[in-house]
Amino acid sequence: xxxxxxxxxxxxxxxxxxxxxxxxxxxxxxxxxxxxxxxxxxxxxxxxxxxxxxxxxxxxxxxxxxxxxxxxxxxxxxxxxxxxxxxxxxxxxxxxxxxxxxxxxxxxxxxxxxxxxxxxxxxxxxxxxxxxxxxxxxxxxxxxxxxxxxxxxxxxxxxxxxxxxxxxxxxxxxxxxxxxxxxxxxxxxxxxxxxxxxxxxxxxxxxxxxxxxxxxxxxxxxxxxxxxxxxxxxxxxxxxxxxxxxxxxxxxxxxxxxxxxxxxxxxxx
Numbered sequence: 001x002x003x004x005x006x007x008x009x010x011x012x013x014x015x016x017x018x019x020x021x022x023x024x025x026x027x028x029x030x031x032x033x034x035x036x037x038x039x040x041x042x043x044x045x046x047x048x049x050x051x052x053x054x055x056x057x058x059x060x061x062x063x064x065x066x067x068x069x070x071x072x073x074x075x076x077x078x079x080x081x082x083x084x085x086x087x088x089x090x091x092x093x094x095x096x097x098x099x100x101x102x103x104x105x106x107x108x109x110x111x112x113x114x115x116x117x118x119x120x121x122x123x124x125x126x127x128x129x130x131x132x133x134x135x136x137x138x139x140x141x142x143x144x145x146x147x148x149x150x151x152x153x154x155x156x157x158x159x160x161x162x163x164x165x166x167x168x169x170x171x172x173x174x175x176x177x178x179x180x181x182x183x184x185x186x187x188x189x190x191x192x193x194x195x196x197x198x199x200x201x202x203x204x205x206x207x208x209x210x211x212x213x214x215x216x217x218x219x220x221x222x223x224x225x226x227x228x229x230x231x232x233x234x235x236x237x238x239x240x241x242x243x244x245x246x247x248x249x250x251x252x253x254x255x256x257x258x259x260x261x262x263x264x265x266x267x268x269x
Contacts, residue, residue, distance in 0.1 A: 068117065
């Protein structure tokens with residue numbers, strides 16, 4: 001198989017959440033494959049730092065301060081992309097935050113804030129990118145979801161899970177609407193990816209680590225770099241007949257029955 005199928009040279013990618021974590025990893029991955037990258041994040045210094053790394057790979061980087069819960073901020077960013085590049089080939093919707101509280105305690109304002117970050121803003125990103133991609137007759141979009149998109153987590157994830165469920169259904173609908181006109185839309189569903197927030201929770205309660213890992217057959221947490229291969233694959237021509245896919249990135253978590261056992265444990269009757 002030719003590596004040219006994964007070549008993104010000359011293409012323009014927009015990645016939200018590019019200052020850190022999976023957003024930064026996805027940005028570097030598509031840059032390594034040859035794409036110019038628009039790095040969207042509220043953390044301007046972090047986006048600029050990622051841009052510096054991207055530029056060492058010989059492609060263009062445009063860091064943009066963008067609040068993905070605010071349509072005006074999103075539209076202003078796309079205006080800059082139009083003037084700087086005149087095209088959008090790939091969008092990775094990765095940024096988004098949520099309030100984690102018990103269903104009986106969370107306020108409606110907190111639910112709405114979560115929804116604006118994870119659904120409303122992401123749809124606006126898809127709409128703006130989609131309009132440009134449809135005009136060009138081609139493009140690819142990734143919406144980052146979560147295993148909470150399709151299974152329940154408990155532990156105060158009600159607002160997050162509702163929003164992520166909407167992200168997956170948004171992906172299916174956009175794929176159905178747009179794929180016949182050249183625009184593919186897919187979703188990646190991570191399990192627990194080790195990041196500063198998760199590490200803080202583990203430090204506060206070490207039991208969390210064993211509990212989470214007991215449901216991940218591969219035996220480790222995810223890392224931000226685990227998204228790299230999927231990002232390049234879904235951005236490239238190698239995935240030209242893949243759309244509307246909901247892809248777990250979870251070390252086998254979703255495949256495992258809730259009562260299953262990791263490894264080769266043997267129980268005698």
